[in-house]
Structure formats: structure tokens, C-alpha cells
Amino acid sequence: MGSPPKLIEQVGGDAVGATGEGISRACGYPHIGLLTMTEVVMHLCWIVEATTLPVIGDCDTGSGNALNVMQAVREFERVGVAAFHLEDQVTPKRCGHYEGKEVVEKMQEAGRGERVYEESRYGQSRHSGRLGLP
Template identity: 50%
Template sequence: MSKTRTRRLREALAGDRAVMAPGVVDAMYARLVAEAGFDAMYMTGAGTSATRLGYPDVGLLTMTEMVDNATRIADASDVPLIADADNGYGGPLNVRRAIQLYERGGVAAVHLEDQVLPKRCGHLAGKQLISAVDMVAKVKAAVDARIDPDFIVIARTDALAVDGRDAAFDRAEMYREAGADVVFIESPGPTDLPLISPRFPGVPLLYNMATSGKTPFLTRTEIEALGFKLIIYPNWLLLSACEAARRTLETLKRDETVADIAPQVMSFKQFFDTARMAEVQELEARYGTPDDHRTTY
């Protein structure tokens, strides 16, 4: 029997190398990550808000919208998915429901943050926190709610930017004691990074390689040396695609033809191959779809 995605992610986190999880916003990005051979992927809340609403990550997406997106992503590949679950969308009972929905949707791990409603991206200014005691209750609710014991609960604190390093470390320690599997201290700078692992020996730590630059753009080896076990790259794929799309639009507007653009983009066949055309064709053949109605390139 093959291992579950939750088990594979948990074993990867226990391995020698830090797990790299590129950020995805939809099923097609999940297919690309699978093709590239990564061991995990990450559903970014900021990217989900941008692609589904055209708005920044300021708490506008609901729990059901986030779960729906995560479920579609998880269904698109067998790569373990780590998902942003914001602040749990309410109190401990809301957290319980969120965990249950994410788990049923095929997600392997989620992270919860200690911000108030409405929350905002961890690399934006103006964050506000709930009490540490209230967050401990949410972490306990999340741990209790999971059915699969391998489902991973990641506790994130945004206290570093709000109340300073000592407060952030104290909160992270409380969340770990409440049962969190992984600790996520948001937005550490160069002077903070060497101090985190010594404070949490043996605890899996998450490194958020956000595009803001507040946390340094280090290599995997450098991050491992600092004691981190999980690295998420939230919006790098989306930003790469947006910049490529902008250049394509500028060229099309200027030249009024796609002739010069065509050699620079994924081919028609590559696109449908990534979208699982081979699987569709196999199913059509299995179920006897007439040859003249089968899907072809």
C-alpha cells in the first residue's frame, strides 16, 4: 500500500534535507510543481486572494473559498499540499471545522496564525494579534480536530513585527507546547534567524521565502544550516507568470500579432500534456468512446 501524502510529508520533514514547497494558486500550478519533481507544494493565501478576487491578502476570502481552492489543488497531483488557513476563520470551533474541511479536501498540512480578524499578509504593516492564550486554544482545537494523526498543524506567530523577538519566541514556545507540529515565526530578519533554532532545539521550523525581502533570499543549504526543516516559496511562480503575461500583452498591443510571442511560450501540446491529456485519452479508450470522438491534439 502506498504511503499517504500526510505520511510522506511528515517523513520528509524528519529527513536530512529541508523540504522545499513552491507556492501554487491553482490546479495548473500544482501540475507544474509535480512535473518539476518537488516533494511538497504550498497554497499561498496572498496568491489565492490575488487570483480569485484581484485583491491583496487582507482577510477578504472566506474559509469555504480557501478550502475550495485547496481541494482543487490537492486533487490535481499527488504532491503533499501545505495550505494557508489564515487565522482559522474565527474561534476554536471555527478552527475545528476548518481543519476537518482541509483534511477532507486532501491537504497534508495547514498553518494557522495569531492575527485578529480581519487578518493581513504577514509581510504587510499594520498587523494586530489575538492574545497568546486565545491562540493556544486554537492550536489545541486544530490538533484535536484532525482525523489522520499524520496531518500536520503548523502554528505561525506574527508577533515579531508587532511586539518584538522575545514575545514572538514566547508565543511560539506556547504554541509548540499546545501541540503544534511545526513552528512558523513570520518575517525574521538577518539578526533574528540565527537565534530561532537554538531556542527551539529539535522542533521543525518553517522558513517563509516571501518576495518582500524582509527575510533574506538564502539557498536551501544556508537555510538548513540555520536549522529550518520546511521552506515555502509563496508567490514566486505567480509573480513570474504575471511578469511574463505583462510582457506578452505589451508585445501584442504594440505588434498586433502573436507571431513573435509564440516561440517564447509553452506549446499547445505541452500545455495539454501538463493538464493530463494522456489520462483523459486513457479513460476515453477504457470506456469505449468512439474513435472519431476521442480527444486528440
């Protein structure tokens, strides 16, 4: 039995998804924003080093405003994450299945997305809490 990234390689997977939920649970925490972005990046680094497959990281909310998001994306790039998810909820976020989520204003979200796209080497996948979908 190997590590999950190695198992994904062995069954012919195309990429490894490193979720915020998975990283939080690996640290013994619920996925409610208790880990710092530094801790998330550290775990992503270990995951990237454990596989030859591209790793898709979960940036959650990017830990705040556009500047926080850019710093998170720079760190994701530095450790070799191939792509990432970015949510439109305010920090700290709630599970997408629960009521009472707060999403950032449309203009703020647009600014976060544009900044990431302009200043990073890759595009992004956006997750919307507006619809309540996972």
C-alpha cells in the same frame, strides 16, 4: 505548460504550498481577508485534485475563534490537504510585513492550537505575527 501543481511535480518538488496570497490573487483579490473560508477550501480542493503531491494549505487565522478554526481544519481534511499553516493574528489579518498587526491573546492561541491538535489527524505549522516575519 501545465498548472503550477503539475509544474512542481515535473521539477521534482516534494509538496505544493497553497498560500492565501496565491489563492486570493487567483481570484483577482488582494490578500486582505476578502475570501470566505468556503472559497478557500474550494480552491484547495481543486489544487489537491490537480496533483499527486501533498498540499500544504494556508488557514490564515482560521476565520475566528477555536470553533471556526476547527471547522476550517475539518474542511481542509475533507478535501485532502496534507498540512496547514495557522496564524496568530486576529481576523481580519494584516500582511506580516506591515505595522499595526493585532495578535490573539496567548491563551486564546493556545486554545486554538490545542483544539486543532486534539481533534485533527495532523499537527500544524504556526506563523507568528508577533515578530513581523513572513
